[in-house]
Amino acid sequence: KQEVTQIPAALSVPEGENLVLNCSFTDSAIYNLQWFRQDPGKGLTSLLLIQSSQREQTSGRLNASLDKSSGRSTLYIAASQPGDSATYLCAVRLGYSTLTFGKGTMLLVSP
Amino acid sequence: DTAVSQTPKYLVTQMGNDKSIKCEQNLGHDTMYWYKQDSKKFLKIMFSYNNKELIINETVPNRFSPKSPDKAHLNLHINSLELGDSAVYFCASSQEAGLGGSYEQYFGPGTRLTVT
Numbered sequence: 570k571q572e573v574t575q576i577p578a579a580l581s582v583p584e585g586e587n588l589v590l591n592c593s594f595t596d597s598a599i600y601n602l603q604w605f606r607q608d609p610g611k612g613l614t615s616l617l618l619i620q621s622s623q624r625e626q627t628s629g630r631l632n633a634s635l636d637k638s639s640g641r642s643t644l645y646i647a648a649s650q651p652g653d654s655a656t657y658l659c660a661v662r663l664g665y666s667t668l669t670f671g672k673g674t675m676l677l678v679s680p
Numbered sequence: 681d682t683a684v685s686q687t688p689k690y691l692v693t694q695m696g697n698d699k700s701i702k703c704e705q706n707l708g709h710d711t712m713y714w715y716k717q718d719s720k721k722f723l724k725i726m727f728s729y730n731n732k733e734l735i736i737n738e739t740v741p742n743r744f745s746p747k748s749p750d751k752a753h754l755n756l757h758i759n760s761l762e763l764g765d766s767a768v769y770f771c772a773s774s775q776e777a778g779l780g781g782s783y784e785q786y787f788g789p790g791t792r793l794t795v796t
Contacts, residue, residue, distance in 0.1 A: 576733075589709070600783065601783055603784065605787075611789060611790070612770060612787045612788055612789040612790050613770065613772075613787040614683075614787075615784055615785065615786060615787075617782075618784045633791065650699075656721070658723070660723075662783065662784075664699065667725040667728055667736055668725065668785060669725075670723040670724070672720070672721065672722055673721060
């Protein structure tokens with residue numbers, strides 16, 4: 570059974586810092602990995618999708634890496650801003666269609 | 681031009697009632713899902729439908745019955761609601777087949793169900 574762990578559970582940083590969120594999964598035979606952002610009381614916004622054959626994906630200030638063999642992914646956020654404050658969720662796809670989620674990292678960026 | 685929409689956004693009801701949540705996607709995707717986010721914010725798959733056919737049914741009580749009238753809609757009907765059903769329910773969609781299939785899942789805004 571696939572298990573997804575996200576560390577840290579919560580992170581507080583001052584504005585402007587670069588930061589790394591970690592995600593690990595127990596079964597390396599994944600199809601892809603997706604990072605989401607969830608704002609309080611809102612739905613999930615897809616940030617980055619990394620296919621199993623890829624090593625990383627970039628979007629603006631976000632960079633996600635994938636090391637399938639070691640069961641790890643990181644989300645790097647450059648020059649953090651207060652608007653980045655949210656819960657970040659990592660989800661892996663094992664087999665057909667469904668995602669297995671981690672419990673998320675709650676990020677607070679203070680001005 | 682919302683991609684995945686759900687109604688209602690909030691639903692407060694009493695134990696024992698029957699209620700439905702509706703989901704619609706305008707992305708032309710062939711697969712739709714229902715996820716449940718519990719009080720600890722943990723998201724878990726409930727159902728997956730591909731082209732109106734049930735593909736995945738996780739260990740969900742049979743009081744929960746999804747219905748897909750067409751590819752763009754996946755509704756969730758819940759019978760005999762219990763206190764433990766209180767959660768946020770998310771609908772999602774993705775394109776699984778064909779050259780355009782990216783498998784990226786897009787989520788709706790969620791429906792917060794409160795059973796009293």
